[in-house]
Amino acid sequence: MARPTLSSDRHRLHRIVFRLTDGEHRDLARRAKQLDRRANELARMLLLSALETPGQETSYYDPAVVSELNAIGNNLNQITKGMHITGRLSPTVTxxxxxxxxxxxxxxxxENE
Structure with a gap:
């Protein structure tokens, strides 16, 4: 009996290749064996679940800090412009x-927390 044909939205056309260290490969293979999966199936599952899980970013961006850095950047640009015009450095720069x-x-x- 032939395998059923996949619908066009489920047919996998694209290949992504990446390399693993011996330790990474060993860990992936061990975990895949525990789950009774092939290593590439597990890697695909992990990648797709990470892409579908919103709000789990690796970096922390506090909006208040970003806003304050933006304001400081604007002030620094104004100071630099004034310095170019007058040739003097404002004491607020330090x-x-x-x-x-x-x-x-x-x-x-x-970020390190």
Missing amino acids: ALCQRIEDLIDEAIGK
């Missing part, structure tokens, strides 16, 4: 640079 460093440290700290 404080602004320190605040930028503090925000970057804060963002890095939240």
Whole structure:
């Protein structure tokens, strides 16, 4: 008996190839065996489930921090423009640079949590 024909929306046409280390391959093969699947089936399942799961991003972006960085960037652009016009550096630049460093440290700290 022949295998039934897949509908056009289920027919897999595209190939994605990636390489794994020995350890990664061993872990994938072990896990696939536990689930009674082939390694490539498990990899496909994991990828597709990760793509379908909204809200599980690897990075943390606090809207308040992004907004503050945007405001600081605007101020820095204004200071730079003034510096080009007058040829003098505003004393607020040092404080602004320190605040930028503090925000970057804060963002890095939240990302590592």
